[in-house]
Amino acid sequence: MPQRKSSPKRAAPTQLGRDVPWPQSPEEATLERVPNPHPDKLYLTRFTAPEFTSLCPVTGQPDFAHLVIDYVPRKWLVESKSLKLYLGSFRNHGAFHEDCTVGIGDRLVKFLTPHWLRIGGYWYPRGGIPIDVFWQTGQPPADIWIPDQGVPPYKGRG
Template sequence: MTDTRYDALQQLGRESRMPDSPEAAVLERVAAPSRGKNYVVRFTCPEFTSLCPITGQPDFAHVVIDYIPDSWIVESKSLKLYLGSFRNHGAFHEACTLMIAERLVDLLAPRWLRIGAYWYPRGGIPIDVFWQTGAPPEGAYLPDQGVPPYRGRG
């Protein structure tokens, strides 16, 4: 089955390699199937990895992205490759989290978006970073992100 609406996609259905950096990653979008409805799209990345910009040591997080589309939805393979491109990217937890959120907002112009990045401890302290575009639309069902406070997450 071939749908020509998706011919412009560069990665889905094709062999793709992990981008060298988040800046080099190509995030793609497709038309949202239902405009004007308050439905939430959730992506969960329980094995997100980046590098500490000072020590070069790996940092790990459980990232949850929720958004209410307007005209666009993110193509999931491109999002997977984008998130994977952080594996060799050196930045603090807060910078990684906001970089992801801002890139998605720029690409999708969603009605609403929130991100929760639940970072595993380094130096004995877990760091959780949260951001959202503003108040969610009235009547939207927003489930809890489902990640418990740190008590040996897993």
């Protein structure tokens, strides 16, 4: 059995470690948060979600994206299983690329009130031309370290 380290008391996540039905829309999804174990330090946490899919609001056809979310936690960390379920809830939801990307960032900001957050949405091409969307909440705090997201550019062929 692993040696459990004593850690800050956490609000018990309600979805972690048990079977949870997939939420059918972003509205149905419940984000959860746990206390930041290092609230006295400014650090950046990055989630890479290469398995995002939603629907085009006009045609209903599937859209796909690779999302990268960076944030500097204040009091809370997002609980990662609840984030996975939230992102999965867009599966049958219709929204434009710009709306979707900025909207996810916005909901996380409201829920976590982090020091800073940014989201990059790297969408698969439609009509030969992919769209990328990049949003951040403003200038990052002066003392943090923010590596490039490093997603390679779209190339066509050859």
